[in-house]
Amino acid sequence: MxxxxxxxxxxxxxxxxxxxxxxxxxxxxxxxxxxxxxxxxxxxxxxxxxxxxxxxxxxxxxLGLSLQEMLELENLYRRHRSNRSVLPRLMELLDAHLATLDGRMDELRGLRDEIRSYREHVAQRVKEDA
Structure with missing residues (x-):
């Protein structure tokens, strides 16, 4: 074998x-x-x-695609036996993931600023208590 x-x-x-x-x-x-x-x-x-x-x-x-999205691409390929139908859909999926990622990055930048600000507040309190 x-x-x-x-x-x-x-x-x-x-x-x-x-x-x-x-x-x-x-x-x-x-x-x-x-x-x-x-x-x-x-x-x-x-x-x-x-x-x-x-x-x-x-x-x-x-790149962040789900199994369901991968199956969608696979089914497109099997149906048409060509990347012509797959590649435009893949671009749409990647664009959607980029938009989601950009939104999350904005949220994280905001959180980072908030943490820094609060840390400064805590540092000031530590200084006052010393």
Missing amino acids: ATTVGEYRIGELASRVGMTERTIRYYEELGLLESVKRLEGGVRVYTDDDVRRLKYIKKLKT
Whole structure:
């Protein structure tokens, strides 16, 4: 039951992409990873395409996309078999995440200013009590 060049068992794939085996199986169950080839005995075998796909999923996750959003993109790709429909939608999702992030950064800047101000107030009280 040896694999050929460019084929990986789940443990090898997990090491290669920096994910757990369970995560890979979960992505497969969700439909983010197309059904994979199996050897005798049901052993999953993954390809270089699966490596690229999982690295892409990891990148999208890092950028803040949810699994639901990734599934939406995957379904668009499967329906049209082209990135022409996927890329504009990905840009929309990324723009929405940027807007959310910008809002959160504004909130954090405000909180930072509030903490600094309150710290100065506390420092003044410490000075007065000394």
